[in-house]
Amino acid sequence: MSGMSDGFTxxxxxxxxxxxxxxxxxxxxxxDELDSTNSEARRQAERGMSVPALIIADSQxxxxxRLGRSFYSPPGTGLYMSFLAEAKESFCETVALxxxxxxxxxxxxxxxxxxxxxxxxxxxxxxxxxxxxxxLCESFGTSDGKRFALVGIGINLYTETFPSELxxxxxxxxxxxxxxxxxxxxxxxxxxEYWNEPSRGELMEYYRAHSLVIGKRISFTENGVxxxxxxxxxxxxxxxxxxxxxxxxxxxxxxxxxxRLENTKEN
Ligand code: BTN
Numbered sequence: 001m002s003g004m005s006d007g008f009t010x011x012x013x014x015x016x017x018x019x020x021x022x023x024x025x026x027x028x029x030x031x032d033e034l035d036s037t038n039s040e041a042r043r044q045a046e047r048g049m050s051v052p053a054l055i056i057a058d059s060q061x062x063x064x065x066r067l068g069r070s071f072y073s074p075p076g077t078g079l080y081m082s083f084l085a086e087a088k089e090s091f092c093e094t095v096a097l098x099x100x101x102x103x104x105x106x107x108x109x110x111x112x113x114x115x116x117x118x119x120x121x122x123x124x125x126x127x128x129x130x131x132x133x134x135x136l137c138e139s140f141g142t143s144d145g146k147r148f149a150l151v152g153i154g155i156n157l158y159t160e161t162f163p164s165e166l167x168x169x170x171x172x173x174x175x176x177x178x179x180x181x182x183x184x185x186x187x188x189x190x191x192x193e194y195w196n197e198p199s200r201g202e203l204m205e206y207y208r209a210h211s212l213v214i215g216k217r218i219s220f221t222e223n224g225v226x227x228x229x230x231x232x233x234x235x236x237x238x239x240x241x242x243x244x245x246x247x248x249x250x251x252x253x254x255x256x257x258x259x260r261l262e263n264t265k266e267n
Contacts, residue, residue, distance in 0.1 A: 010076050010158050011180040013058055021185035024192040027053040033075070035062040037082040038136060038152040045084060045140070045148045052195070054188050056081040063154060065134055066123065067258055072166060077159040079183050080152075083191045087139055087147035096200070098123045098137045098254060099238035101151045103206050104190035105133050108183060109155075112175045118212035120261070121231070121240045122254045125155075126212055130171035132156050153187065200236060208234050217262045218242070220252060228262070 015030040027050050034040050034057040041055045057080050063071035073080050083101075105125050106117040109132065118126045125133035136152040156162075156172040157180060175183060194203060208214065213231040220227060220242070229242035229250070240252040240259070252259070 011178045013056060013184070014181055015056075017181040018054070018056070018185045018188070021182060022189050022192075024189055024196075026188060026192060027051070029053065029055050031055075031057045033057060033059045033061060034080075036060050036064050036152070037080050038064055038138060038150055041082040041084040041150050041152075042140060042148075045146070046142050048142075048144070051148070052083065052085040052192060054081060054083055054184070056184060060154075064136060064152070065154075066136055071134055071136075071154045072159075072163060072170070073154060074159060077172070078157050079155045079180060081184060081187075082153070083151040083188065083195075085149050085195055087149045096237055097149055097151060098135060099207050099234075100194040100203055101135045101137065101153060101191065103203050104187050104194060105135065105153060105155065106210055107190060107206065108186040109133075109173050112179050112183060112186065113173045115173065117173075117210060119207060119210045120212040121234065121252075121259055122238065122257075127171055127173055131169055132171050132173045151191065155183065157183065204234065204236060204238070207238065213240070213259065213261065218259050219262055220257055220259045222252070222257045231259075 013030055015028040019028050037055045037057050044053060059075035060073035060080050063073035063080060065071040102119045102123055102125055106119055109117045115127055120126050123135040124131050133153065133155040138150045141147050156170055158174060159172045162170045211234060214233060216231055218229055218231050220229065227244060229244050232241045232243055234240055242250050242252060244250055
């Protein structure tokens with residue numbers, strides 16, 4: 001991490017720059033401000049706009065997180081983007097898509113910030129024990145009967161001040177100046193590649209090697225009920241296998257489940 005000083009303005013986002021730096025082609029729409037890039041992606045799908053598409057905003061007024069939470073998305077300091085593609089049976093299971101997205105983000109952070117990120121099952125990317133990125137995967141249908149997969153990614157790049165409820169929880173990754181567009185193109189290229197050819201073996205190897213939870217005591221909340229367990233492994237689809245306190249084994253598959261490392265704050 002390069003560290004930041006006063007008066008810093010992040011590189012302005014530029015659709016041409018992002019597209020030119022990508023190996024794969026994708027339609028890019030860029031906005032100064034949106035309610036939520038995921039909501040805009042849904043609107044674009046409903047209007048029949050072409051996919052795959054990348055929808056990016058400099059800020060979001062109603063950024064959405066998992067489990068009905070909001071995602072803090074101030075202007076000029078982060079990267080808020082959604083990858084939209086037509087769903088395909090083999091790869092649209094939400095957990096599988098989420099793990100691929102977490103790997104794409106973690107690999108980009110590793111490459112551009114030269115730090116080793118960790119992935120907190122199922123969809124958060126951590127740096128130095130704090131959350132740097134959240135991912136919200138959704139699948140939905142449009143009125144013409146098409147099905148879509150949607151990955152929303154929010155990364156704190158240069159945000160220095162967070163709302164008090166994120167104190168001790170959120171962190172920024174501080175890439176070198178001038179890398180905001182490179183962050184977008186790097187992640188998007190990886191997403192397109194994993195989408196077109198999900199080589200799950202390598203992807204899951206990376207995911208497991210960077211897991212923040214394997215071997216740790218966690219608590220998880222499912223349908224409003226919280227239980228304590230030890231995280232054992234992550235299976236080929238990205239499900240988390242845990243041992244409960246009564247010795248039984250359970251397979252957690254994302255969705256409405258939230259996992260907390262014991263003795264830590266969570267968001
Ligand atoms: C989480 O941490 O619970 C997931 C946060 C996902 C935030 C991103 S920002 C871009 C996209 N648009 C949204 O409204 N949410 C996702």
